[in-house]
Amino acid sequence: MRLMIAGGGTGGHIYPGLAVAEAVRAAHPDAAVIWVGGDRLEARVVPLAGVQFIAVLSRGLPRRIGVRAVEALLVNAVGAVQALDFLRRFRPAGVLLTGGYAAAPVGAAAVLLRVPVLLHEPNALPGLTTRLLARWAWRVAVGQAATAAHFPGKAVVTGVPLRPGILDGVRDRGVRRFDLAGDRVTALVLGGSQGAHAINQAVLDALPALRHAAGLQIFHQTGEEHAAVAGEAAARLGEGAGLRYVARPYIEEMADAYAAADLVVCRAGAVTLAEVTALGRPAILVPYPHAAEAHQERNARAVADAGGAVMILNRDLTGDRLAQAILDLARDPARRAVMAAGSRTLGRPRATAVMLALVEEMVGAHGG
Structure with a gap:
């Protein structure tokens, strides 16, 4: 051939x-x-x-x-x-x-x-x-x-x-590999991709509002440019915080990261959404506003219409708005289960x- x-x-x-x-x-x-x-x-x-x-x-x-x-x-x-x-x-x-x-x-x-x-x-x-x-x-x-x-x-x-192996992640292995707490609801934030500065900033702005959220864990892929700032934000949370915040510049073992996640915060590129829906992960989607012909917004809307995601437009994204969206899903396992089922209807x-x-x-x- x-x-x-x-x-x-x-x-x-x-x-x-x-x-x-x-x-x-x-x-x-x-x-x-x-x-x-x-x-x-x-x-x-x-x-x-x-x-x-x-x-x-x-x-x-x-x-x-x-x-x-x-x-x-x-x-x-x-x-x-x-x-x-x-x-x-x-x-x-x-x-x-x-x-x-x-x-x-x-x-x-x-x-x-x-x-x-x-x-x-x-x-x-x-x-x-x-x-x-x-x-x-x-x-x-x-x-x-x-x-x-x-x-x-x-x-x-x-x-x-x-990509090969992306569906083969194991939750327990991901928890160990990334030093996560296995008994917490984990929100995986993919802020390391092109054009994801707004997501990174919103997550950092959301941390004060999430500080006392016992039982919640933010696992944040920051990208190299935001790694130092994320480290400083984690230090400011202090010992008394109920929230657990784990930041990495880049996640190579994405299969295990997805497996360890209960929900995902990300842009709405086709590849990421294909992975999220194939795995049936509830998502908070922030479409990249400068994508050609607003195609990321259309991608995100398709998943939201299927019940698999909450969409926040980039112009509406703030730390408080993101914090509330994460808390709403973290506190409602039944809603996450319904969203997971909706997500899977689009997964292939x-x-x-x-x-x-x-x-x-x-x-x-x-x-x-």
Whole structure:
């Protein structure tokens, strides 16, 4: 099997593709998998995952017509010429496009060479690249059932492929690994991601209001930039606090962190929500306000509408508001159970296997 994957920019357009790449190589040890992307996050993450990476020129299209739009079209045209060369040399049996503007030149080149294209759209609102290329795609794999309506006759609801092992966490192991208290309600706060400064600040501002919350534990991934400030905030709580606050710059063992958590506070990126819903964790979601076309707000609303989350818009986020939302859930195990069930209705823990089957079908149908 020879498979080309293209996409990038944000984690939602990278990590699902890497999960598929790993699944392909596990199922087909002789498979050749190559990734074509831009100069953003994918240029660092993909090679670290052991996948061969080739850079292509690409640029996002501005929403307004002007000089920048013309420049972007020219850059992407050059990128398409580069992609034509890559495709002719690599000769893949199929191309998986994971979204982001880095996927556009490769998708255009694949269409010109009549190489079958499988699109994957993780968000509730399809991105521009997906919308532009969908009419020529062999199939469009979507992360959410509601998204399928955008692609009649071509959509397959797969879910968002998950990183290996993320569903295999063990609560007791997580409690030991992170030095948590096993008898407390644990709120896992994911504030270390891109654009999560507001969540970090709100958590720190919430600590005084939560200080006397005996039985509650905040496990806070801060990111490197906020680690020192979080340490100072923890020290200010003092010995008499009922709240237990544990902060780490980065959590590598996310499976055990999720397993130890009773609720999650996070942004509403597609990958994070795929993990949260597959695990059935109640969530407090704060959509990133600057995501393209407000797609994180749409992602969050889908989970909230299913009963799996409380959504707080970034403009409404304060320490007091977050503290109250955490306390409301921490004190109400019955509500958390209902929310967990609602979350699971959107979860698709077999998404990677379903995507692998689609890739195999595409490649098999086209002689790969």
